Amino acid sequence: MINIFQARKIVTMNPSNPTATHVAVSDGRIIGVGSYEDLAGWGEHTLIDDFRDRVLLPGFVEGHSHATEGVFWQFTYCGSFARTDPNGRLWPGVKTARELLDHLAQAETATHDSVAPVTGWGLDPTHLGCGPIHRSQLDQVSRQRPIGVMHASVHILNVNTRALELAGLMRQGIDHEGIPLDSDGYPTGELKGPGAYGPVAPFVGFDTTRQLSDPEGLRAFGRLCIRKGVTTATDLANPLPADTVARMRDVIDAADYPVRLVPFCLFQGAAASPFCERFKGLVQEGSERLRIAGIKVLLDGSIQGFSARLRWPGYYNGAPNGLWYTSPHQLKELLLIALGEDLLLHIHVNGDEAIGLALDLIEEALHERPRRDHRITLQHCQMADAAQFRRMKALGLCANLFVNHLFFWGDQHHATTIGPERAARINACATAIANGIPLSIHCDAPVTPLDPLFTAWCAVNRKTATGRVLGAEERLNVADALQAVTLGSAYTLRLDHEIGTIECGKRADFAVLEDDPTEADPARLNEVPVWGTVQGGRIFPASEA
Amino acid sequence: MRASPKLPVTVIGGYLGSGKTTLVNHLLRNAQGRRLAVLVNDFGGLPIDRDLIEVEDEELISIAGGCVCCSYGSDLTDALKRLLRAQARPTHVLIESSGVALPIGVASSVSLLQPYHMIGVTVVCDASAILELSRDKYLADTITAQLEGADLILLNKTDLVEPKTIPAVVEWLYRLAPGIPIVPTLQSQLPIEVVLDINPVKPATLPNTGFHDTSFYQTAHVSVSEPVDAMGLAGALTDARLGVLRAKAILRDPAGSIVQLHVVGRRWDISPLRSQQPHCGNLVTIGIGPNADQQHIERLVRHYVCARPVQ
Known part of the structure; x- marks a missing residue:
């Protein structure tokens, strides 16, 4: 059975056949792309003209996201920027501390169970024009039930007095770097880092183990993907404990699940060899729509959390250097196995010192175990300078740059974390392209919103939240930015032979847009409306998601 | 309702290859009836010597003598909570932190959890590698921060260095971390009471470690x-x-309350106990060096006796 989709225009991203009007689909795959006459030769078919006024692009591929975004929408969104939920409702965001508290109070009123927590996420006090949130402010919302609001960075949790009481932390004499105290010796309610918020998080609704494979969360994540034209998305740091893959498959293999999910198994421990054995077993547990693709390892922390590892001269505000999350010797061991056994490895590095260490270790490992086309990808890789990009090229690495940071934290990077000069070359997309490095760009949802057209807009415009252009020289053109959210990210996942362009033999995955982003004003690339998706030949309108 | 007593916790840190796992196995091998729960960062590397393992599954290794070992991955808090629900409650928890943690x-994160009682941080360092690590381009600050945060430093693998270079290593450690006792060891062997809990009424029996003779350690009661x-x-x-590495006492304070005193290296902790303690009025210590002997410790205690007890 062949379906021929008619469109106003099909932007194939395939340079040998860049545009077309029709695409024929059989059994979830593309049988041909061209004019109607070209395709009719394949035989009996049905013409689907729903998209005759619309534009098809390859389905967007989000190369660095976390499916927990779907779970977070079960909570109250407390970010400062407008964001669309899985059901299509636009939440305008809170602009002041007062608005935050009013918003939480509404959620509190809507929560019927009198002891249930009120849980918020996406908070960033730097955009509220106020200092840190104090527990007494959250007590105004409720003193009886626990309240917790996770920051956008997912690194800080603000809680009320009741939450501290439940966790046994409403006391004097606490001596912890991540727990600031009032002058009376009691905690302020701000908990910095998982070590500090770990004891409180379960009381305010954050249950991390459950969240890894929560069915409702996965379904909600799927709806978000439809709304933003995404047909393949990574779940980039899932430890995949026992039975997680089976639980995910229960949801994702269902006939109406709209996304190919690509989990990477998080390496968080001591011995690489048994980990890799377990990983190889997990790969076998996957399916067409649930691809256990690779191994993720974290080398340092985040720049805005001052836990990234920076080279001299370090943080602009003089903050002490950040933390290593994996020992160099462990990463080396992991690299040797990955190269020897051809396992895909993605390495989280933010600071330039962490990037340097990753490059040193990869160079050593490649010397011992040479391999072409390994597709080792540096994730985030935000502070890489030109010399580091040249080394990346020499070592055959891919880069997945966190360009959404330019908008959400660009002003902070300029003023506080790394200063004007290095902020201007943060996420240096143009340098990466100039050096011929396979490039992907990403959102890291739930840290920033899942929306590849917005991500492409960030790379094209490099505008911060206040409108400052951060390093005009590093801007991408629209074609390169669109490639980075389709074929570019597919390449880092070793899926470029299957997805990322619209051409014969590939999966029938399309982003269905109301306008042509290649013709749009680059400054308004993010405003091109998304109608929905076609995934594996199945049609998913956003209006019904 | 009577709350169960808090579970003592020891954190064992140090870079890869320093001897943390060897120390853990030494403690398990000599647990003498203590039910130790060992939390490691990951299960993969076989943290426990094969001959000690009774049963092993993906989540838990059961060890001879009622001890267990499990991994904590990225969520230590959750692992510690699960431990409290274990059928046989452990008597002491050892957390082996990762090489760069x-x-x-x-x-300090453990100290936030009410059912637990943080008693000491032992950092193991490899005498043959530490000076080179301390100059490593990427690791120098992490390695020194690990040592600076220790309550007790085990200077391990002392057999792998020329005897005449040990003083240089010790001097470097003294400068880096003044006031933190340094215990030279071979294959992480030491009296287990230095790291674990200690009986307050009975001086520790000091095994011959094969490295030091028994007179190397001093005990006092x-x-x-x-x-x-x-x-x-x-x-x-x-x-x-003074050279005291470990002390425990149950004492009556001047206000008449009974308190328990723990010392691990430079860390001390005083917590109130219920009245009616059978062992009240006892102190034991383990130390090294001439000042940690019975006579010195006795004199020290007398110095802090309050002449006029408050009734």
Whole structure:
């Protein structure tokens, strides 16, 4: 059975056949792309003209996201920027501390169970024009039930007095770097880092183990993907404990699940060899729509959390250097196995010192175990300078740059974390392209919103939240930015032979847009409306998601 | 309702290859009836010697003598909570922190959990590698921060260096971390009471470790019927010049309450106990060097006895 989709225009991203009007689909795959006459030769078919006024692009591929975004929408969104939920409702965001508290109070009123927590996420006090949130402010919302609001960075949790009481932390004499105290010796309610918020998080609704494979969360994540034209998305740091893959498959293999999910198994421990054995077993547990693709390892922390590892001269505000999350010797061991056994490895590095260490270790490992086309990808890789990009090229690495940071934290990077000069070359997309490095760009949802057209807009415009252009020289053109959210990210996942362009033999995955982003004003690339998706030949309108 | 007593926790830190796992196995092998729960960062590397393992599955290794070992991955808090639900409650918890983690950070996170009682941070370092690591381009600050946050430093693998270079390593450590006792060891062997809990009424029996003769470690046991200025005594016991590595006491303080005093290296902790303690008025210590002997410790305790007890 062949379906021929008619469109106003099909932007194939395939340079040998860049545009077309029709695409024929059989059994979830593309049988041909061209004019109607070209395709009719394949035989009996049905013409689907729903998209005759619309534009098809390859389905967007989000190369660095976390499916927990779907779970977070079960909570109250407390970010400062407008964001669309899985059901299509636009939440305008809170602009002041007062608005935050009013918003939480509404959620509190809507929560019927009198002891249930009120849980918020996406908070960033730097955009509220106020200092840190104090527990007494959250007590105004409720003193009886626990309240917790996770920051956008997912690194800080603000809680009320009741939450501290439940966790046994409403006391004097606490001596912890991540727990600031009032002058009376009691905690302020701000908990910095998982070590500090770990004891409180379960009381305010954050249950991390459950969240890894929560069915409702996965379904909600799927709806978000439809709304933003995404047909393949990574779940980039899932430890995949026992039975997680089976639980995910229960949801994702269902006939109406709209996304190919690509989990990477998080390496968080001591011995690489048994980990890799377990990983190889997990790969076998996957399916067409649930691809256990690779191994993720974290080398340092985040720049805005001052836990990234920076080279001299370090943080602009003089903050002490950040933390290593994996020992160099462990990463080396992991690299040797990955190269020897051809396992895909993605390495989280933010600071330039962490990037340097990753490059040193990869160079050593490649010397011992040479391999072409390994597709080792540096994730985030935000502070890489030109010399580091040249080394990346020499070592055959891919880069997945966190360009959404330019908008959400660009002003902070300029003023506080790394200063004007290095902020201007943060996420240096143009340098990466100039050096011929396979490039992907990403959102890291739930840290920033899942929306590849917005991500492409960030790379094209490099505008911060206040409108400052951060390093005009590093801007991408629209074609390169669109490639980075389709074929570019597919390449880092070793899926470029299957997805990322619209051409014969590939999966029938399309982003269905109301306008042509290649013709749009680059400054308004993010405003091109998304109608929905076609995934594996199945049609998913956003209006019904 | 009577709350169950808090579970003592020891954090064992240090870079890869320093001997943390060897120390853990040494403690398990000599647990002498203690039910130890060992939390490691990951299960993969076989953290436990094969001959000690009774049953092994993906989540838990059961070890001879009622001890267990499990991994904590990225969520230590959750692992510690699960431990409290274990059928046979452990008597002591050992957390082996990862090679680049700051053990002091792990300790402060544990101190947030009410059912647990953080008693000490032991950092193991490889005498043959530490000076080179301390100059490593990427690791220098992490390695030094690990040592600076220790309560007790084990200078391990002392057999792998020329004897004449040990003083240079010790001097470097003294400068880096003044006031933190340094215990030279071979294959992480030492009296287990230095790291674990210690019986307050009975001096530790010191096994011959095959490296030091038994006279290397000093033990003392002091009985005292009068009230004692526990905080003053704690301060004195943690003075590195004394050479005390580990102390535990159950004492009556001047206000008449019964308190328990723990010393691990330079860390001390005083917590109130219920009245009616059978062992009240006892102190034991383990130390090294001439000042940590029975006579010195006895004199020290007498100094902090309060002449006029408050009735």
